[in-house]
Amino acid sequence: MFFLIGLKEFNKPLKEGGNVSCYCGNCHNQSAHAIRTINCVSLFFIPILPFYFSKRLKCSICGASADIDSGAISRLKNGQPVAIS
Template sequence: MFFFIFGYGPRVKDLGSAGARDCPRCGNNTEWRRAETTNWVSLFFVPVLPLGRTTTVNCPICGHTEAI
């Protein structure tokens, strides 16, 4: 009998500063962060197959996220 443990989930990589912006949700002007999110299929808890990549900018105060 064989057992395979697999899963699916995101991995987030911080890409640094995206510059100061006004947030449309909270209205604060602050330094936003850029992040790259990659969804992975994993086998035995090891990521083996990337399934999509999205780059976003995030407001550090309220957490509002916009895709770029």
């Protein structure tokens, strides 16, 4: 029997300021958005076991990403953009 086991990353916009465009220090565009990331072990592309949760900024152009802290999340709630460094 052949089992296909792998890792899968699921992203969705962060409710607290996920619609605020932020600056990407890698490609120098205003294209980064706040997302919530869940990494899971998957079996045949079905998520089985989540093992890592994070809140991060991810650029939609170059794909650069960085974790954000609670201070950055509070600035996003107020509508202030933050940057990926």
